[in-house]
Amino acid sequence: MRGRSRTAAWAGLVVVVAVAVPQSAWWDMNHTVFAQAVVSGLLIGGVYSLVAMGLSLVFGVLDIINFAHGALMTIAIYASYLLFQNYGLDPYLSLFITIPLMFIIGVGIQRFAINPVMDAPVHNQLLLTLGIAIIIENLALVLFTGTPRSIELAYARNEFDLGVVTLDFPLRLFGAVVSLPKLIAFLVALLLAGALYLLIQRTQLGAAIRASAQEPEGAELVGIDVDRIYMITFGVGAACVGAAGSLVLPFLFVSPTAGATFTIIAFVVVVLGGMGSIPGALVGGLVIGLTQELTQLFVPGSTKFLGVFVVFLAVLLFRPEGILGRVRR
Amino acid sequence: MIRLRQLVAASSKDLQILLAVVAILALVPLGVSRFTLSVATAALIFALAGIGWNVLSGFAGQFSFGHAAYFGLGAYTVAVTFTRYSISPWVGLVLGGLVAAIFGLLAGWISFRFGLKGAYFALATFAFAELLRLTFNNFDYVGASIGITIPLAGGDSWSSLQFEDTPEIRYFVALALVALGILAVIAVKRSRIGSRMLAVREDEEAAASLGINPLRAKLFAISISGFITAVAGGYYAMFLMFVDSDLVFGPFISVAILLRPIVGGVGTIWGPVVGAAVLSILGEVTRSLVRDPPSILQAIEGVNGLDQVIFGVILVVVIIRAPDGVLGWFRRFRKRDGV
Amino acid sequence: MSTILEVKGATKRFGGLTALRDISLDVVEGEILGVIGPNGAGKTTLFNLISGAIPPDEGQVVFDGERIDQLAPYVIADRGLVRTFQIVKPFGGLTVFENVLVAAFLRRSDPIEASAHASSILEYVGLAAFADRQSKGLTLAGRKRLELARTLATDPKVLLLDEVLAGLTPTEGAEMVTLVKAIRDGGVTVVVIEHVMAAIMALSDRIAVIHHGELLAVGLPTDIAKDPKVVEAYLGKEFHIAPD
Numbered sequence: 001m002r003g004r005s006r007t008a009a010w011a012g013l014v015v016v017v018a019v020a021v022p023q024s025a026w027w028d029m030n031h032t033v034f035a036q037a038v039v040s041g042l043l044i045g046g047v048y049s050l051v052a053m054g055l056s057l058v059f060g061v062l063d064i065i066n067f068a069h070g071a072l073m074t075i076a077i078y079a080s081y082l083l084f085q086n087y088g089l090d091p092y093l094s095l096f097i098t099i100p101l102m103f104i105i106g107v108g109i110q111r112f113a114i115n116p117v118m119d120a121p122v123h124n125q126l127l128l129t130l131g132i133a134i135i136i137e138n139l140a141l142v143l144f145t146g147t148p149r150s151i152e153l154a155y156a157r158n159e160f161d162l163g164v165v166t167l168d169f170p171l172r173l174f175g176a177v178v179s180l181p182k183l184i185a186f187l188v189a190l191l192l193a194g195a196l197y198l199l200i201q202r203t204q205l206g207a208a209i210r211a212s213a214q215e216p217e218g219a220e221l222v223g224i225d226v227d228r229i230y231m232i233t234f235g236v237g238a239a240c241v242g243a244a245g246s247l248v249l250p251f252l253f254v255s256p257t258a259g260a261t262f263t264i265i266a267f268v269v270v271v272l273g274g275m276g277s278i279p280g281a282l283v284g285g286l287v288i289g290l291t292q293e294l295t296q297l298f299v300p301g302s303t304k305f306l307g308v309f310v311v312f313l314a315v316l317l318f319r320p321e322g323i324l325g326r327v328r329r
Numbered sequence: 330m331i332r333l334r335q336l337v338a339a340s341s342k343d344l345q346i347l348l349a350v351v352a353i354l355a356l357v358p359l360g361v362s363r364f365t366l367s368v369a370t371a372a373l374i375f376a377l378a379g380i381g382w383n384v385l386s387g388f389a390g391q392f393s394f395g396h397a398a399y400f401g402l403g404a405y406t407v408a409v410t411f412t413r414y415s416i417s418p419w420v421g422l423v424l425g426g427l428v429a430a431i432f433g434l435l436a437g438w439i440s441f442r443f444g445l446k447g448a449y450f451a452l453a454t455f456a457f458a459e460l461l462r463l464t465f466n467n468f469d470y471v472g473a474s475i476g477i478t479i480p481l482a483g484g485d486s487w488s489s490l491q492f493e494d495t496p497e498i499r500y501f502v503a504l505a506l507v508a509l510g511i512l513a514v515i516a517v518k519r520s521r522i523g524s525r526m527l528a529v530r531e532d533e534e535a536a537a538s539l540g541i542n543p544l545r546a547k548l549f550a551i552s553i554s555g556f557i558t559a560v561a562g563g564y565y566a567m568f569l570m571f572v573d574s575d576l577v578f579g580p581f582i583s584v585a586i587l588l589r590p591i592v593g594g595v596g597t598i599w600g601p602v603v604g605a606a607v608l609s610i611l612g613e614v615t616r617s618l619v620r621d622p623p624s625i626l627q628a629i630e631g632v633n634g635l636d637q638v639i640f641g642v643i644l645v646v647v648i649i650r651a652p653d654g655v656l657g658w659f660r661r662f663r664k665r666d667g668v
Numbered sequence: 669m670s671t672i673l674e675v676k677g678a679t680k681r682f683g684g685l686t687a688l689r690d691i692s693l694d695v696v697e698g699e700i701l702g703v704i705g706p707n708g709a710g711k712t713t714l715f716n717l718i719s720g721a722i723p724p725d726e727g728q729v730v731f732d733g734e735r736i737d738q739l740a741p742y743v744i745a746d747r748g749l750v751r752t753f754q755i756v757k758p759f760g761g762l763t764v765f766e767n768v769l770v771a772a773f774l775r776r777s778d779p780i781e782a783s784a785h786a787s788s789i790l791e792y793v794g795l796a797a798f799a800d801r802q803s804k805g806l807t808l809a810g811r812k813r814l815e816l817a818r819t820l821a822t823d824p825k826v827l828l829l830d831e832v833l834a835g836l837t838p839t840e841g842a843e844m845v846t847l848v849k850a851i852r853d854g855g856v857t858v859v860v861i862e863h864v865m866a867a868i869m870a871l872s873d874r875i876a877v878i879h880h881g882e883l884l885a886v887g888l889p890t891d892i893a894k895d896p897k898v899v900e901a902y903l904g905k906e907f908h909i910a911p912d
Contacts, residue, residue: 128644312452
């Protein structure tokens with residue numbers, strides 16, 4: 001089946017499932033669990049999208065697969081944690097610090113470590129970013145030890161009167177439980193994703209970035225300082241993942257390897273959505289979040305990443321350019 | 330005809346170097362502590378794993394970020410066959426190698442058949458290793474998340490490959506395995522299939538135009554590579570007396586395996602061994618500094634993870650400044666050409 | 669005087685562009701066939717088709733009595749039809765000797781035999797002195813010679829040479845022509861794509877002219893030079909071929 005008719009077939013299948021399932025006995029028994037899985041999956045998927053967008057951007061512009069992406073998130077998580085512990089700064093407010101901080105760190109890393117290997121063979125670039133990841137994670141281990149820590153937001157279980165409606169957290173939605181931190185993470189992630197999209201598509205800087213991605217030599221010729229764009233882009237990518245770090249602090253354990261899981265997930269999302277595609281990263285993030293939660297539902301006893309890796313391999317094999325990506329091997 | 334004599338001379342030179350290196354390394358057990366000897370043994374095990382990795386990633390040019398898959402398969406095969414079926418670990422080593430070779434053929438066929446190269450292939454190898462890790466973590470037959478503990482028979486035993494009383498023998502067996510690995514690599518490099526792997530690494534299209542089937546060359550490479558690394562993993566199982574999914578299939582192992590050849594020199598015969606030597610010395614220096622630091626560095630006493638930081642720094646520095654590793658640096662120094 | 673290679677009605681399209689249109693060509697065993705035509709005429713596409721890099725949309729390629737147009741390039745090379753590339757592709761990380769050794773292994777599995785063969789090939793093409801040099805350090809002429817040596821080491825029956833003279837100085841070019849002639853005299857059928865007019869006219873036994881993906885004319889060099897269609901399409905209305 002070619003293109004259009006194949007899409008139609010898939011759409012038809014989804015509709016059939018969406019209509020038939022709620023009628024079934026299975027649904028009566030399990031729909032709360034199912035709803036929980038879907039809701040949780042989407043909420044965490046939003047954060048995955050944000051993380052993956054940074055990675056996808058870096059790949060699209062610098063052509064580098066950044067294994068240190070999750071490690072950057074670890075830096076942000078610890079930074080937010082310290083700000084909270086020592087200064088009582090709310091993680092959502094510390095966004096205003098972590099975002100610029102991670103931007104600067106990202107620029108620094110690109111300038112001093114990544115730039116020298118921009119023309120080296122791919123495997124060297126991978127190894128370099130891997131080395132950076134090892135350094136960052138183990139520095140965290142050295143400085144903070146491996147003991148997992150967590151924080152508790154005082155207002156996570158509060159009631160919020162918005163005039164029109166009163167929200168009593170944790171919310172109940174279709175039988176699923178929605179916690180405040182996860183909801184905020186989801187919403188802010190989408191917001192930042194939108195902001196990133198606007199930055200890339202509607203600003204002059206974004207135009208320069210897109211030009212440098214497609215045609216670095218041409219961009220140089222029209223006066224764009226491509227080296228500077230590379231630094232800025234990497235910084236933006238780091239800022240994305242830095243924001244994600246602050247957002248997940250309220251509901252994640254803080255440890256040196258906290259970001260590492262996100263590296264792997266980000267890769268899967270980026271490959272799924274298409275390397276270099278920001279909308280692809282958004283869609284991919286939500287899909288992977290759903291896959292993660294639904295796998296646990298349908299394959300009890302497995303770790304949630306089993307389904308994720310199966311998807312990963314399937315995409316690599318059957319459609320490595322991803323859903324929305326450019327064909328690039 | 331002149332070249333012919335040179336070729337034979339060249340490989341006998343390799344053999345001479347092998348003999349010399351083995352002779353030097355055989356002296357290590359003299360006058361070192363039991364602890365240092367076990368560190369040296371571990372270094373040899375990872376050198377062997379790296380030798381295996383080098384066949385696929387160095388000679389055939391297909392970089393693997395998931396060689397823990399083969400290491401772990403070797404480790405688990407030995408552990409399972411020994412504890413459940415009382416099969417001698419010697420046999421277990423070979424069995425593990427075969428299991429890994431078959432897995433490599435499967436995973437490789439899937440990957441190469443679909444045209445995966447470069448970064449995508451690397452990611453796929455990582456995914457395969459993770460899949461194995463997650464699967465073995467859930468499988469009761471192999472101990473699930475508890476792992477498999479290999480019982481101590483007590484004393485020495487050649488048949489069960491345990492040398493509690495004489496760790497020197499454990500070291501020498503590891504050294505012998507490394508020597509065998511090097512011999513295998515020397516043989517491969519001189520052979521038709523080795524030549525073809527190199528060609529495929531350099532330029533697949535040109536290789537095909539000379540009658541080489543790239544898929545076949547890569548599959549050969551991955552199975553030989555997996556076999557050797559699995560033997561290392563199997564020996565590691567007997568060394569640790571314990572296997573666990575996160576331990577043997579984890580990304581940490583994949584990194585440890587590739588780090589040695591990278592530091593020593595990818596695609597060279599001796600790279601993995603040189604790299605293992607450099608890293609184990611550095612590792613030991615760091616560890617002893619952390620255990621018992623001089624007064625200036627008092628703060629780092631007992632700190633966890635410092636050796637890893639240093640490894641990371643080494644990796645970064647090597648990639649930026651000396652991507653051909655220690656041996657590559659020496660070669661440039663002496664301005665010789667040809668490997 | 670048998671036909672060793674036949675292209676029968678080959679057509680190749682790339683999207684909306686028809687690169688080759690119904691090309692039929694016979695190559696006689698032991699000859700040097702020159703293929704000429706303006707840039708973009710489809711010459712390299714023809715080579716890619718014959719060597720198996722791309723399949724024809726219509727038509728067939730028959731080599732040594734067997735159809736090869738659906739086979740993979742390495743299978744075709746194994747059968748004795750090898751090619752060089754317009755932009756040379758040496759195995760850069762290997763030495764000159766190692767480059768030829770790879771090819772020598774096609775027909776010989778023993779390393780010693782293969783080495784001996786590689787050595788003799790290097791002597792034959794005049795690269796013996798460079799055997800231990802890194803191949804990426806060679807001059808362009810050296811690399812073209814190396815590419816030729818590699819193909820020879822496979823003991824080919826038919827050799828497709830894609831612009832083997834491009835970028836060479838006249839002296840280097842003349843040496844290459846001598847070498848190609850010697851190769852043919854050794855029993856290899858050669859098909860040459862070339863732009864350097866004087867060289868290809870002198871070198872070839874017959875010439876095929878391709879223009880806009882179609883075969884314009886095939887024949888002896890002197891006849892081709894006089895053919896008004898050819899003169900107009902490729903050489904320009906007032907061009908005259910100087911006698912050899």
